[in-house]
Amino acid sequence: MANGDANELKAVQDALAALWPLDEEARARAMAGLAGALGVTGTPAAGSGMKSSSNVGGADAGSSNGAGGLGTPKQFLSLKAPETDVERVTVLGYYLTYAKGNPHFKTKELSELNIEAAGPRLSNASYAASNAQKKMGYLASGPGGTKQITARGEALVENLPDRAAAKAAVEALPGKPRAGGGRRKKG
Numbered sequence: 001m002a003n004g005d006a007n008e009l010k011a012v013q014d015a016l017a018a019l020w021p022l023d024e025e026a027r028a029r030a031m032a033g034l035a036g037a038l039g040v041t042g043t044p045a046a047g048s049g050m051k052s053s054s055n056v057g058g059a060d061a062g063s064s065n066g067a068g069g070l071g072t073p074k075q076f077l078s079l080k081a082p083e084t085d086v087e088r089v090t091v092l093g094y095y096l097t098y099a100k101g102n103p104h105f106k107t108k109e110l111s112e113l114n115i116e117a118a119g120p121r122l123s124n125a126s127y128a129a130s131n132a133q134k135k136m137g138y139l140a141s142g143p144g145g146t147k148q149i150t151a152r153g154e155a156l157v158e159n160l161p162d163r164a165a166a167k168a169a170v171e172a173l174p175g176k177p178r179a180g181g182g183r184r185k186k187g
Contacts, residue, residue: 021069022158023098029151030158034169070099073117081161085128088119090138093149094157104146137175150175 015034019027070076076095082088092110095117096102102109111125122128129147133139138153149157152175159166 018158021098026098026154026158029154030169034165070095073099073113074119077114077117077119079161080157085122085124086132086136086138087156087160088114088122089125089128089132090136090149090153091157091160092117092119093132093139093147094154097149104142104144104148106146 019030022030071079073092073095076099077088077091080091082091089107089110092113093105096105096109096113107125107129110129111122114122114125129139132153133141133147136152137150138156139147140150142148152170152173155169155173156166159169
């Protein structure tokens with residue numbers, strides 16, 4: 001096998017491992033984001049010889065462990081490797097939405113999931129969730145004072161731990177709140 005073929009196969013395996021746990025709609029968004037970031041137009045024809053497998057990269061990505069194929073909270077947090085509290089609450093919100101079937105969550109639930117995942121202590125979960133919503137656009141208001149993950153937040157989590165891909169995917173989506181959202185002075 002030529003070195004280029006091996007690199008291509010590895011890229012396909014990595015992409016499949018990352019996309020496998022997602023539902024069809026999330027996969028389509030992720031694929032569109034990747035295509036846009038890479039400047040690729042069109043998609044391969046159906047039946048192009050690629051077959052799906054539940055055993056990708058040596059891990060049973062298709063197994064159902066009660067977490068929607070995302071693994072345990074500890075595994076998921078470790079896999080995504082968030083670097084800030086804002087990223088961590090976004091990753092936890094994604095996990096609550098897709099692994100626990102809870103699309104609307106309170107900050108307390110994010111803190112409890114962080115403890116379950118044995119993540120580093122959130123210095124101020126409310127502040128981190130507020131910044132994830134107001135400054136970064138990763139979370140949005142939900143019904144009854146809850147929060148929910150946005151398309152920007154999904155793009156971030158789906159592309160982590162690859163920081164360059166995550167940044168490109170997030171920047172390709174609208175929804176970042178405007179800078180200087182404070183009150184204007186009269187005068």
